[in-house]
Amino acid sequence: MRSRKSKIVISIKLYIITALAGNDDVKRDLVKTGLVPIIVSLLRRHSGNPTTAASMLKCISALSLREAAHGRAFLEHGAADVVVECLAAHADRADVQKNGCWAVRNMVARYREHNAKLLELGIEAVLQRAYDKFADQFGFDIKSALRDLDCDVKFDEQWKGRGVQLEQ
Template identity: 25%
Template sequence: MIKYEDGHPSALAIKKLQRLLEVDHETSELLEALQSLQLPGNSDFAVRKLLIDMNSVDILLNLFDLYTPVGDYCLCTLLLNVLSRIIKGHSESVGEKHIQKLINSLFKLINELEENPSTDLKFSLIAAIYSVLHLSCTKNERNRTFISQTQTVAQTINFFMRIAELFDDLPFNTFYPALKEGCGFLRSLTLDDDLDVEFGLGSENARTIAKSDLCLEVFVKLISKILNSSNVSGISDLFQTLSAIITREELCTKFASFNGIDILMQTIYSNINSTTLELHLSNPSTVRAACRAIRNCVSRSPELRSSFLTSDSGADTGLEKLLNSALKIPSCCDEAKAALRDLDCKVELQELWNGRSQSGLLNSS
């Protein structure tokens, strides 16, 4: 282990930021300290815990407050990016007062987009704010509850709506990072991963998000615009978020009423010849999701079995063969068997345990 005579470089950088916060300083001094905190060796869990114990969250957000009024979006973004690195896995270090500061800044930036939408740096700062909010909600029901009681979800939907309006006028990469982080933030509100809370409100938050005014409509509109622009980035973020918030039948029906199913199928068809699809059988999570989707469709609507197994011309779709191939992936075996069973295909279901001892394993007394 490396030993430092004057202390760990990250600790020295935080001390320097604290001093700069108390006196007039040059921006270059601040940038130097922030760059030191971004070095790869400073991402270690123990180092980040040390920085949190040194009050780094308050220091960085106080500096953020200092530079936000002067419109130095680049520096503010850097401050929040450093903060994100520090609080990852330490969401308990972020409290309601910190979150409220970020929410206030987020609302202000979103409202400013109505007047001056062409500033790339604003979108970068919005992305940085969403990143911190996302990490603040991970395994932290208290923070999720606090945020869900504010207008942050509604403002986020308004932000997505603004992106849809500006889609044809701005380069996609201008707003994509903010869209990606915003989706990640919404998904974080639907989690139920806080071990200190017996019953979280993730499912309730998911329903609230989906029922927000224009939420599903805006998602479908954004996906449609991205598809028409032949841009793949962003679609997965939007669909992952939709899968997290559409948790009830009435929400599925509402999604379908906005031509959501048509957009979903269009997304699949537009990428059907992509060589990337050939990699999916080596991706267990994708295979499991596909098997579950097939199983859910045919178990609830058995009349769809023939549509999955044969094409309009009566030819074999090859689905049964693919599902049998998925059986070779240990982590996908259960899902693949469930799909084969509900498709009424041949499948060998094993009885894992029947309560009877096998000969030779137990000695009779």
């Protein structure tokens, strides 16, 4: 019972942190408090629970969005290993895969120095498997993560602009 209650409390706190991270100033203050190593540690500890893992990955995504220093902090505190582990362990869970690819993308989008580490851990193959399974639901997000990891990705051309002449 205590373990279940503990996971519920963690999930509530993660939802609050994720919501607060929507404000860039608050996000910076949250990270300054030393939250990054705590979140990585919690993800490592609870990576076997797909619901909790999905919430933590979403939190990492929110905290590292548009913040190169935050993405770097997560990667330097070992988030790469545990994120790849979570994605591989919960390959059938759409929420884990989607939040995980967002977390990867946001961590590396403005800080590509750790791409090699993630690629060494096998993130490309993990994301490709996720794409094979969930392409119709959030394939663009997976391709975006692969693009920001400097992997070869072919995006579908949404609009070709043919057949219309513009008047001059």
